[in-house]
Amino acid sequence: MNNTYSSRDRMLAALNCEAPDHPPCSFMIFGALHQSSASYLDFIQRQLALGLDVIVELPPRPPQVRNDHYNLHGLPVSFHPEVWEEEDISHPVGGAAPLMRKIYHTPAGDLTAEVRQTADWRWGDHIPFLDDYLIPRSIKFIVEGPQDLPAFQYLLIPPTDAEVAAFKDDSAPYLAFAREHDLLVAGGWGVGADMVGWVHGLNTLVYDIYDQLEFIRDLLGMIAEWNRARMQVVLDAGVDLYIKRAWYENADFFTPASWRDLILPELQRDADLAHQAGAKFGYIITARAMPLLDLIAEAGVDVLIGVDPEAFDLPVTKKKLKGRVCLWGGVNGHLTVEHGVPEAVAQEVQTALKELGPDGFILTPVDNVREDTSLAFDNVKTMIHSWQEGTGQAS
Numbered sequence: 001m002n003n004t005y006s007s008r009d010r011m012l013a014a015l016n017c018e019a020p021d022h023p024p025c026s027f028m029i030f031g032a033l034h035q036s037s038a039s040y041l042d043f044i045q046r047q048l049a050l051g052l053d054v055i056v057e058l059p060p061r062p063p064q065v066r067n068d069h070y071n072l073h074g075l076p077v078s079f080h081p082e083v084w085e086e087e088d089i090s091h092p093v094g095g096a097a098p099l100m101r102k103i104y105h106t107p108a109g110d111l112t113a114e115v116r117q118t119a120d121w122r123w124g125d126h127i128p129f130l131d132d133y134l135i136p137r138s139i140k141f142i143v144e145g146p147q148d149l150p151a152f153q154y155l156l157i158p159p160t161d162a163e164v165a166a167f168k169d170d171s172a173p174y175l176a177f178a179r180e181h182d183l184l185v186a187g188g189w190g191v192g193a194d195m196v197g198w199v200h201g202l203n204t205l206v207y208d209i210y211d212q213l214e215f216i217r218d219l220l221g222m223i224a225e226w227n228r229a230r231m232q233v234v235l236d237a238g239v240d241l242y243i244k245r246a247w248y249e250n251a252d253f254f255t256p257a258s259w260r261d262l263i264l265p266e267l268q269r270d271a272d273l274a275h276q277a278g279a280k281f282g283y284i285i286t287a288r289a290m291p292l293l294d295l296i297a298e299a300g301v302d303v304l305i306g307v308d309p310e311a312f313d314l315p316v317t318k319k320k321l322k323g324r325v326c327l328w329g330g331v332n333g334h335l336t337v338e339h340g341v342p343e344a345v346a347q348e349v350q351t352a353l354k355e356l357g358p359d360g361f362i363l364t365p366v367d368n369v370r371e372d373t374s375l376a377f378d379n380v381k382t383m384i385h386s387w388q389e390g391t392g393q394a395s
Helices: 007-015 031-035 040-050 146-155 161-181 193-199 202-211 213-235 256-276 290-298 314-321 333-338 342-356 374-390
Strands: 055-058 084-090 099-106 109-116 138-140 184-190 241-245 280-284 303-307 326-332 361-366
Touching: 007 184, 007 361, 031 040, 040 161, 040 374, 055 161, 099 146, 109 146, 146 213, 161 184, 161 213, 184 213, 184 280, 193 202, 193 213, 202 213, 213 241, 213 256, 241 256, 256 280, 256 290, 290 314, 303 314, 303 361, 314 326, 314 342, 326 333, 326 342, 333 342, 333 361, 333 374, 342 361, 342 374, 361 374
Parallel strands: 055 184, 184 241, 241 280, 280 303, 303 326, 326 361
Antiparallel strands: 084 099, 099 109, 109 138
16 A cells, blocks of 8 residues: 555545545535534544544634524625614414514615524524525525615625635634645635525526526526635635535536536636636535536536435446546435444445545545434444445555
């Protein structure tokens, strides 16, 4: 075994669709370990102790996060200084769930969100700006049509000088730690159509691709320009990899033709921007992506993050993308790692190594290990041991 590879070397070789000393194992998300850590540095060190190829993400994300853009990891989200918000809640008769309302007052008009406060609502009497919980519980989204775009623009401002300075200060010790230990540095997250789901709704997106195509194109374009302004700040920090979330940019909501028309042009611009900065470009999509594989490669994506064996045909995916796009995945996080038996975990690791490796492959549970249970952590250890055995690391 070639012991000259550092963890960063190994990850970069995989991202370049090469075969390092062995395929790396790096968790794309490890919620249970993250949330039980004392700090972000503690989270990094606990992963290192497990033998993982750790990525250091900028900006650093503390273990407990609660803000109005919870599902958009990364830089703060700020509004134009003339925007102000008000909220209220009403309680319908008959036992129906309370109805929460939030109004964003902007110089170009008001934007209103109305959300059912279901029993599992995690935000109290508050409506956040960007969150997955909004999608199934919203009665009214803040952007309903082209008439709302001028006001929405006031919610999409680039990072302020103070936010950029704070990002640099907060990131500096983690960047230094990564360089000292030769770990891969990643940044993000970027966003596109996922944000359309938060502010316009996914059901309405599907209809409006046909009924209001130019409106959807304009909305995606506004989000893309805002995203790239944020993206540039992170790229300027010198990250090795920039990551864009795209769980909803899949074939449940876009046909290959509409994906080529609406998603591909902005994605190409994002990938080009990352490459100009010397960074790789990662794209998170974990289901219903098989019809889009060639388009994803055409966009210039360097690594497809979230190759779930429950949602991807692994041999076909490898055949289509071999030498063009690195594959990051291989094991199902929920069914196999959180709830499976050890034999199933080991088998899934072996299959992933066989079908997706040895070149251009990074092993991970997809897309998260959330459950803080003894079963889940025992299966994590089984997964890591099976990876080490399968790649010749075990003594």
